[in-house]
Amino acid sequence: MSEASRRDTDTTAISPLTTERKIPTTMCQHQPPCPTAESADREGARLVAHHPEQGWSLLCNGVLLFEDTGELLPDGQIIAPHRPLAAAR
Numbered sequence: 001m002s003e004a005s006r007r008d009t010d011t012t013a014i015s016p017l018t019t020e021r022k023i024p025t026t027m028c029q030h031q032p033p034c035p036t037a038e039s040a041d042r043e044g045a046r047l048v049a050h051h052p053e054q055g056w057s058l059l060c061n062g063v064l065l066f067e068d069t070g071e072l073l074p075d076g077q078i079i080a081p082h083r084p085l086a087a088a089r
């Protein structure tokens, strides 16, 4: 048996980012990165499109944020409006 088990010595140079091949739901290049759509903090993502005349905004993480504070997530999930109670006293 003369099996060559030679390995590259460059493995330590591989960035963890290149090995992580998750579904690219966001093209976020902000620093620090925006919260994901799954995060409870999703509204903290930056606006990438704002259409007040149509009543919606698109966040960097793919969440559609509506004027009435309702949300539409990239996976189709709908978040009911949660307008602050201060306005409804």
Ligand SMILES: [Zn+2]
Residues within 6 Å of the ligand: 027, 028, 029, 030, 033, 034, 045, 046, 060, 061
């Ligand atoms: Zn971002």
